[in-house]
Amino acid sequence: MTTRSLQPHVYEVRDDGTSVLIGGFSPSSGRYHFPLQDCCPYTGATDVSRAELSGTGSLWGFTAVTAAPPGYDGPVPYGFGVVELTRESLRVITRLTESDPARLDFGQPMQLVPDVVGTDDDGAELAVWAFAPVTP
Amino acid sequence: MSTASRVVVAGVGIHPFGRFDGVSVTQLGVRAVRDALQEAGDPPFQAAFCGTAYSGVAAGHKVLGALARTGMPIVDIEAGCASGAAALQLAAGALRAGQYDCVLVFGIEKMPKGIIRSSFFEPWREQAGLAATPSYFALRAQRLMRESGLTKEHLAQVCVKNRAHGEHNPNAMFRKPVTVEQVLASRVVCEPLHLWMLCSPNEGAAAVVLRRVDGPASRDQVELRTAVLRSHLPGSVLGEATPMAGIDDADITPPSALAAQQAYAEAGIGPEDVHVVECQDTDAARELLAWEELGLCARGEQPARLADGTAALGGRQPVNPSGGLLSKGEPLGASALGQVVELVHQLRGTAGPRQVDGARVGLAHTVGRGANASVTILSR
Numbered sequence: 001m002t003t004r005s006l007q008p009h010v011y012e013v014r015d016d017g018t019s020v021l022i023g024g025f026s027p028s029s030g031r032y033h034f035p036l037q038d039c040c041p042y043t044g045a046t047d048v049s050r051a052e053l054s055g056t057g058s059l060w061g062f063t064a065v066t067a068a069p070p071g072y073d074g075p076v077p078y079g080f081g082v083v084e085l086t087r088e089s090l091r092v093i094t095r096l097t098e099s100d101p102a103r104l105d106f107g108q109p110m111q112l113v114p115d116v117v118g119t120d121d122d123g124a125e126l127a128v129w130a131f132a133p134v135t136p
Numbered sequence: 137m138s139t140a141s142r143v144v145v146a147g148v149g150i151h152p153f154g155r156f157d158g159v160s161v162t163q164l165g166v167r168a169v170r171d172a173l174q175e176a177g178d179p180p181f182q183a184a185f186c187g188t189a190y191s192g193v194a195a196g197h198k199v200l201g202a203l204a205r206t207g208m209p210i211v212d213i214e215a216g217c218a219s220g221a222a223a224l225q226l227a228a229g230a231l232r233a234g235q236y237d238c239v240l241v242f243g244i245e246k247m248p249k250g251i252i253r254s255s256f257f258e259p260w261r262e263q264a265g266l267a268a269t270p271s272y273f274a275l276r277a278q279r280l281m282r283e284s285g286l287t288k289e290h291l292a293q294v295c296v297k298n299r300a301h302g303e304h305n306p307n308a309m310f311r312k313p314v315t316v317e318q319v320l321a322s323r324v325v326c327e328p329l330h331l332w333m334l335c336s337p338n339e340g341a342a343a344v345v346l347r348r349v350d351g352p353a354s355r356d357q358v359e360l361r362t363a364v365l366r367s368h369l370p371g372s373v374l375g376e377a378t379p380m381a382g383i384d385d386a387d388i389t390p391p392s393a394l395a396a397q398q399a400y401a402e403a404g405i406g407p408e409d410v411h412v413v414e415c416q417d418t419d420a421a422r423e424l425l426a427w428e429e430l431g432l433c434a435r436g437e438q439p440a441r442l443a444d445g446t447a448a449l450g451g452r453q454p455v456n457p458s459g460g461l462l463s464k465g466e467p468l469g470a471s472a473l474g475q476v477v478e479l480v481h482q483l484r485g486t487a488g489p490r491q492v493d494g495a496r497v498g499l500a501h502t503v504g505r506g507a508n509a510s511v512t513i514l515s516r
Contacts, residue, residue: 006263006264041370041371042370042371062275062278063271063275063278063326065265065268065270065326066324066325067251067325069251069265069268069269070267071253071257071259071262071267072262072263072265072267078265080271080274080275080326082275094266095266106282117264128266
């Protein structure tokens with residue numbers, strides 16, 4: 001089945017099943033950000049270039065959403081948290097594939113994966129970004 | 137700030153916070169504004185500032201139109217949970233600058249039940265499940281618990297304290313005391329937050345009439361010492377478009393602390409001089425974080441303060457004698473002014489069974505989407 005990104009300008013899902021978050025990098029501030037903006041959110045600098053972010057990091061915060069919030073039609077419960085990308089030193093708000101917070105811990109290694117929240121009119125799976133615990 | 141002219145509270149009014157089927161947001165506002173004007177002696181006012189987030193276009197005009205009190209500038213102001221405080225700040229500034237002699241400030245809101253839907257989030261964030269407000273509160277609560285040595289029982293104790301206070305507030309939505317066991321038995325919305333640890337978005341209105349006086353305020357007047365509104369610093373709030381403050385890098389001062397520091401400096405007092413506090417308890421952990429941010433306790437001191445009852449009625453420095461948002465519910469545009477109305481009653485000594493004995497200095501705090509925060513200090 002085809003898998004498409006719900007928001008391709010933020011998150012690309014590729015034919016080979018891999019995926020990548022699209023952020024920005026400002027050489028003058030030396031900092032990455034996500035999602036990609038016209039200006040660096042830390043300094044306002046305009047020297048921002050598109051940056052494909054690394055998909056590995058560590059878990060910074062985590063919970064689970066137990067009831068569907070307004071505007072959301074996907075499965076519940078689902079994991080929700082913050083992952084700090086190692087290479088970019090950037091914290092990203094994200095879904096988590098693990099929806100039981102008792103099975104998660106601060107600092108544990110995490111890997112970017114697509115997470116399906118529905119299907120589009122053509123029957124393709126619609127995916128958003130999520131992080132999954134790295135299994136040793 | 138000029139010491140020659142002062143801003144005093146000439147009158148306050150409130151429509152109870154709760155759910156009122158069939159009553160329009162305009163009607164909620166009319167009641168609060170009418171009561172505040174009546175208490176102030178129905179003075180002419182030269183401007184009106186209305187805090188609201190969800191009431192639509194020209195909502196303030198509709199309230200004053202219904203009261204046949206129009207013609208002056210009427211400005212609607214949105215700053216998330218701090219909308220009412222933002223209105224207050226603008227009104228106080230205009231009075232101090234000498235632009236007006238008397239100004240009406242009010243806040244109105246009528247919100248649906250459940251998780252707040254906000255245009256703050258782009259639709260794709262909602263579809264992706266990244267727009268559940270309680271989930272952000274939960275992450276903040278989790279960080280606070282980890283950094284300040286708090287447990288879920290501590291969070292539940294905040295609910296118990298505030299709901300015990302709310303029993304005595306006829307303007308509160310929830311007036312039944314609760315126990316720690318009951319709070320922890322309510323369902324988990326987003327771990328570690330249970331349903332009863334979260335305030336309910338609801339409906340209500342509050343109004344304040346402010347007047348400028350030259351020279352010292354008289355002993356029977358409540359003086360608005362300062363009304364500060366601050367927003368987050370660049371790079372703060374996770375460095376991303378999150379709807380809230382309080383989970384920041386340790387080296388970035390959050391907006392609540394920025395507002396508190398400025399307010400204390402402008403009022404010429406410190407946190408130890410405050411007798412009564414109304415603070416943002418959108419969730420139980422949010423109140424405990426505010427204790428730190430407002431300087432009411434040091435980081436990690438919350439468990440000791442909960443145990444010794446400092447913040448409970450009868451304690452050394454009661455927090456949320458009104459019952460807080462956990463008892464009142466939160467009508468966004470009205471909530472900050474609801475706090476001011478409570479403090480005015482506390483400082484006048486007219487708060488009835490929830491009176492803080494001898495209260496002469498009060499502090500109100502809100503923090504909301506944006507991220508922004510307000511701190512207001514009143515004294516008598």
